[in-house]
Structure formats: structure tokens, C-alpha cells
Amino acid sequence: MSLLEVSNVESGYGDVLVLHGVDLTVEDGEMVSVIGPNGAGKSTLLKTVAGLLEARTGTVEFAGEDITDTPAEEIIYHGICYVPQTTNIFGNLTVIENLKMGAWALEDAAFEDRVERVYERFPVLEDRPNQRAETMSGGQQQMLAMGAALMLDPDLLILDEPSAGLAPRLIDDVFEKIRDINDSGTAVLMVEQNARRALREADRGVVLELGQDRFEGTGEELLDSEEIAELYLGS
Amino acid sequence: MAGFDPQFVMAAFDPQFLWNGLVVGSIIAVAALGLTLIFGILNFINIAYGDYMAVGAYFAFAANTQYDLPIVVAALIGMVVMAVGALVVDKLVFERFRSRSAIVLLVVSIGVAFVLRNLIRIVWGTGSRRFSGPIEAAPQFFGIRVLPDQVAIVVISVAILGGTYLLLRRTRIGIAMRAASDDTDLARIRGIDTERLVTYVWLVGGAIAGIAGILLGLDAQIRPNMGFTALIPIFAAVILGGIGDPIGAVAGGYAIGITQELSVVVIPTEYKPAIGLLLLIIGLLSKPEGIFGEATR
Numbered sequence: 001m002s003l004l005e006v007s008n009v010e011s012g013y014g015d016v017l018v019l020h021g022v023d024l025t026v027e028d029g030e031m032v033s034v035i036g037p038n039g040a041g042k043s044t045l046l047k048t049v050a051g052l053l054e055a056r057t058g059t060v061e062f063a064g065e066d067i068t069d070t071p072a073e074e075i076i077y078h079g080i081c082y083v084p085q086t087t088n089i090f091g092n093l094t095v096i097e098n099l100k101m102g103a104w105a106l107e108d109a110a111f112e113d114r115v116e117r118v119y120e121r122f123p124v125l126e127d128r129p130n131q132r133a134e135t136m137s138g139g140q141q142q143m144l145a146m147g148a149a150l151m152l153d154p155d156l157l158i159l160d161e162p163s164a165g166l167a168p169r170l171i172d173d174v175f176e177k178i179r180d181i182n183d184s185g186t187a188v189l190m191v192e193q194n195a196r197r198a199l200r201e202a203d204r205g206v207v208l209e210l211g212q213d214r215f216e217g218t219g220e221e222l223l224d225s226e227e228i229a230e231l232y233l234g235s
Numbered sequence: 236m237a238g239f240d241p242q243f244v245m246a247a248f249d250p251q252f253l254w255n256g257l258v259v260g261s262i263i264a265v266a267a268l269g270l271t272l273i274f275g276i277l278n279f280i281n282i283a284y285g286d287y288m289a290v291g292a293y294f295a296f297a298a299n300t301q302y303d304l305p306i307v308v309a310a311l312i313g314m315v316v317m318a319v320g321a322l323v324v325d326k327l328v329f330e331r332f333r334s335r336s337a338i339v340l341l342v343v344s345i346g347v348a349f350v351l352r353n354l355i356r357i358v359w360g361t362g363s364r365r366f367s368g369p370i371e372a373a374p375q376f377f378g379i380r381v382l383p384d385q386v387a388i389v390v391i392s393v394a395i396l397g398g399t400y401l402l403l404r405r406t407r408i409g410i411a412m413r414a415a416s417d418d419t420d421l422a423r424i425r426g427i428d429t430e431r432l433v434t435y436v437w438l439v440g441g442a443i444a445g446i447a448g449i450l451l452g453l454d455a456q457i458r459p460n461m462g463f464t465a466l467i468p469i470f471a472a473v474i475l476g477g478i479g480d481p482i483g484a485v486a487g488g489y490a491i492g493i494t495q496e497l498s499v500v501v502i503p504t505e506y507k508p509a510i511g512l513l514l515l516i517i518g519l520l521s522k523p524e525g526i527f528g529e530a531t532r
Contacts, residue, residue, distance in 0.1 A: 052420060072423040082424050090417040092480075093410065100407070101414045105426035108407075148425075 001064055003028045003187050004049070004080075004156055009058035011048040018044040020211040021058065026156060031178075031188040033198035033219065035232060036208035042191040043085060045208065046160050049189075050082035051075040063155065076105050079155035085164055085191075088145035091134030095125055095144060098133050102148030118147040121177065139170035146177060150186075157181060159190040163197070175201055195233055199223050207232055251379050252496050258385045260492020261392035262450045266465065267472035267484035268399060269443030275416030275479035276429075276436045277333075279340035283324070284444055285462030285469070286351035291317035291445025292452035292461065293359055300367045309366075314445040321441025322434060348463065355459045363456040388450045395446055396485055402439070403481060412436060416479055468495065468511035475518040477525015490514065 004026040012018040018041040026032045034042050047053045049060055051072035060068045062078050070078070089098055099118060103111050119126040122143045128136070133144055142162060149157060162178060163171040171194070179201060182188045192198030199205045199219040207215040207228060215228060222228050270284050295313030298304045304312070328347055332340050373380035403409040415422040415432050422429055448462055455461070468491050475490065476483025495510040502509075518525075 050424060052423070072420070073426055073428050076424065076426040084421065084424070087418045087421055090414045090421065092417050093414060097410050097414075100410060101422070101425050101427070104407075104411065 002026060002061075003030070003063060004189065005059075005061040006045070006049065007059050007061070009045075009048060009060065010056040011044055011053050012056070013044075013053070017056070018211050019048065022208070022211065022213050024206055024213060026187050026189050028155075029182070029185050029187050030204060031182045031190070031202045033195075033202035033205045034189070034191045034208055035195040035198055035205060035222075036214075037232065039210075040208040041211040042208055043160055044211075046082065046158050046189070046191055047084075050080070050158060076152060076154070079152075080158065081149040081152060081154035081156070082158040083145050083149045083160060083162070085160040088160075089133045089141055089148065092132065094130045094132055095136075096129040098144055098148050099125070099151055102151035105152055114151050114153070118150055121150070121180065122147045138166055139173065142166060142170075142174055143177070146174075146181070150181065154186060156187045156189060159188065161191055161193055163192065163194050171197070196223065248497070249500070250377070252500065253493065254379050254381065254385070256493030256496030257489070258388050258454060258492075259496055260489035261389050262447060262454060262488075263465075263468050263472050263492045264485040264488025265392050265395050265443060265450065266447035266469045267476065267488040268396065268481055269440045269447060270469060271473045271476065271479055271481055271484040272399075272412070272416075272436055272443070273440040274473065275481075276412065276419075276433060277329075277340075279329075279337045279344070280470075282341060282344040282466070283347040283351060284344075285464075285466040286348045286355075287317055287321055287441060287444035288448030288451060288462035288465065289355055289457075289459060290320060290351055290448070292448035292457050293355055293364075294445075295449045296364055296366060296452065296457050297359075300364075303367075306366055306368070310446065310449050313449050314442040317445030317448070318438045318442035321444065322437045325433070325437050352459050352463065359459070361459060363458045364452075365456060366453060384453045388454055391446070391450060395443065399439070399443070399481065408432075408435060412439075464508075467508055468492070471511035471515035471518075474515055475525065480525055483525045487518075 002025040004024070006022060006024040008021045008023060010017060010019055010021055022041070022045055024045070034045065036042055044053065048055050051070050051074070055068050058068070059066060062080060065078065067075065067078055075082070090101060093101065099115055100111070103114055106114065124140055124143055125147055133141065136144065146162070159178065162174050166174060175197065178188060178190070190198060190202070199222050202219045205217060205219050205222040206213055207222065215222065266288060270281065273281055273284070291313040294316040295309040298312045299306050299309035324347060328343060329340060332343050371383065373382045375381070403413055411422065411427050411432055412435065414425070415427060415429050419429055451461055451465060472487035472491050473484050475487035476485070491511050491514055494514060495507050498507060498510045
């Protein structure tokens, strides 16, 4: 049984259907990258898993439980944490307040312990607990977004374009952190514009096009495939 | 601009007018705080807010004069009634329109405003009322007339503002309110039940509207349209402070109150309410993101 199992999901916004039957699995502790051209439905897929969008048909199962119709505010209690591409921190809140909200679903007593572990992973946050989040740099904000998401120690971390808008040096930092998080046992499902990089990092890659999953394989397989290189990796 | 009389400038900063401004500013600040909290989470402009203030004042008035309760107890009753009342109005009316656009909700709130105002007229009549208590001669401090009611208004305002600050900064639920006001979707991702938060926000916002109305009634008179006519400076304070920003709204409230009262030295008293609008226009032209807002993105 897979950790996450998305079967034949159709989803979209209002009258517009974006996903036309997508299948996707993530195994325990695995890192999966979803790549594909703009408008392929990558973000829509993540939002549907995270409960922000409703699946019209199909099912989403997590750890053997059907979470297809679970609303966004309950998803986190199943052990999934989702980091959106835009607005993934509360800009008007301080760093520590953001981490507190990351731990909303947690008993108060466990907070100190968790926050220490997040600080260990993201020392940049420890230096500025009372800074207003929106006054931090883009890289720091991305670290805060991931740190807040890790407060609950999720089984699956979902990341939408974690490297978007960051300088190359910071992109390395972010991918290093993601690698690190994955190595400690958290499964990662990530969407990336930076397809080559995402495939190199991931255990497995899935190519999404026009709302359907087209190809699937290990990161290396997809990187080596001429067809995929030509169509999706822009070379 | 020739012949600017220094005596005239001094008069503009007459401590009496400053004190009056502080009193009026306190009321506007409290009212603006409640309005901006509600806006922050629900994202619509609630025109009925002024009438929430009036309802709070009338219930306190009834408890105070019709049931002879001390003013403090009466004020608490007014606040509780309006806290629950704001929630009931939401359940009966606004909740049904929540998925609609902000304009639809705004128009609906105008309807609610008319209903509340006319219910007040039916129950308590159209005349103006006062809280019980003697009309006292104002004691003088350093040449400033300071009414006991005015002192009460300033002190209670500081207590309400301070209490709300602690709620929003120090409590889990308060931080969650600010979080949801920042981004509702992200709040949901964090596991925050935003529908339940909306309930708390109506309770807090309603209670604040109630006490603001009571303070307004203490300063002037209790009339059916007292809240509605107070809306312009309150909206101006909210917008000046950056919509949804509590500290900005409070700062905006004091700024407008003080400017408005100082303005009587320069312009006829009847034009006083125009000051709020004037500051609003200046604010929107020079700093549209609000007093403390940063130009983002």
C-alpha cells in the first residue's frame, strides 16, 4: 500500500476542469517530483490533495484512509502538510507566531520541543523570532514556510515550486534542506518549474501534461529519455 | 497666506481642544478597531456596524435608566447583547451571502442597518436620550474643563484597546485571527477552523461596537442614527490605518478625532465631520497602503 494514492482524479476551478483523470502514488519516505509545462495542472493537483479544491471524480487515499472529500483544515491532522507557492507564510505575523500557527494542530506542551528541532534545521529562524515575516528576504521566507510546515512532523510534505523566485545560490540551499527533510524520513511530493533539478533530486518523477499523467519513472530514467528531454526539459 | 497670526496658531493647540480631541479620538479608535477586525477576516464592509454601536448604547441605556442598574453593569449588558447580536445577525443574514462578492454583502449590510435603526425607533422612539446621572459642572484642571464622563471614556478606551492588543498578540486564538486575516487558505492549511474563528470575531467585534456606542452615548446623546452618522470618521480611521490593520485603525482614530476637534478653531463647527473625509482623501493620495503599511510587491 502506498502512502499517498491518487486515482483517476478530475478537478478544477468553477466550470473549468483542469485535471482529467490523474493517477499518482507516493511511497513511504519517497521523494516524488511532478514536472510539466505551464497549465498542465501541477498546482491544481497539489491543491486537490491538500483539500483546497474538491475532486469531481476519483479518490485520494492517504495511509489507507480515504481523504478525497476531507476539507483543507482537516488534512493536516492526517499527517500531510502543504506549502503553497504563493502566500505560504503569514506576512503580518512574526517568525515565532508563524511557527505557532504551524503547530496549531499540536498540543501546547509539545511546542517548545518541536520549535527547537525546526530551529536546528533552519538556524536563520532562531536569530529573528520576533521579526515580521514579510520583512525577511525571499530565501528566509521559504525557510520559514518549510519550517512552519515541519512543526507537525508530517508524514508527507507537499511543496509547490519551492525554488520559485529565488537566486541560484538560495535554490541550492532550499534543495539541500528538502533533501535533508526527506532523508530524515518525511515523504516529499513536489512540483517544480526547475524540472532538471527536481528530477535529479527526486526518487521518482511524474510528467503531467494537459491535466493527465503522461510519463512516470525514476528521476534518472526521465532525465535520460530523449523524448522527455525534448518535450519537457527544453533542450 | 500672509498675516498668519501667531496667536491663532497657539489657539489651534489650545489644550482644551486637544483634550476634547483625545476624547472623541478614543471613541473613534475603539469603533475603528472593531470594524477593522471584522473586515480583516470577513472581507466585507459592514455598513450596519454603526447601528451595532447604537444597539449597544440603547441596551445599556435601557438597563441603566429603565432597570436602574449602575452604568458599569449596564455597559457590560450592552456589550454582551451586541456581541451575541452580531453573531445572530451573521447566522440569520450574512452567512447566507458569504460566498457572494463583497459588494453583495455590502448592500445586504445596508439593509441590515436600516432594519436595526428602525427597530430602535420602534422600541425606544425617535427622540434623543441620555444615560442617568446628574449633569455636572465640569471641574477645571490647569484651565481645561474635564468632565468625569470624558475621563471614563479615555480610560475605558485604553482598557479596551489594551485588552484587544493582548488578545491579538498573546493568545493562540488571537494570533489565529490575525493569521486568518492575512490569508484564509493558509490558515485552513494550518488546521485552523476558520468558520469557528469567524464566530469569535463577530463576538469580539460586536462587543467592541457595543462599547464604542456606549462611549459615544456617554459623550453626546443616544439617538437612533447616532452610529450611522459616526460612520464616516470611523471608516476614515480604518482606511487611513490600512484596512484590516488593528494598530493602524487605532492610530487613525486618534489622529482623526484630534484633528477634527482642533479644526473648530479654523473652520465652522458644522464642517467638523468633513475633517475625517479630508484626512481620508489626503491619506489615500499620499499613502494608499495605510499609515503603517509598506508598499508591498
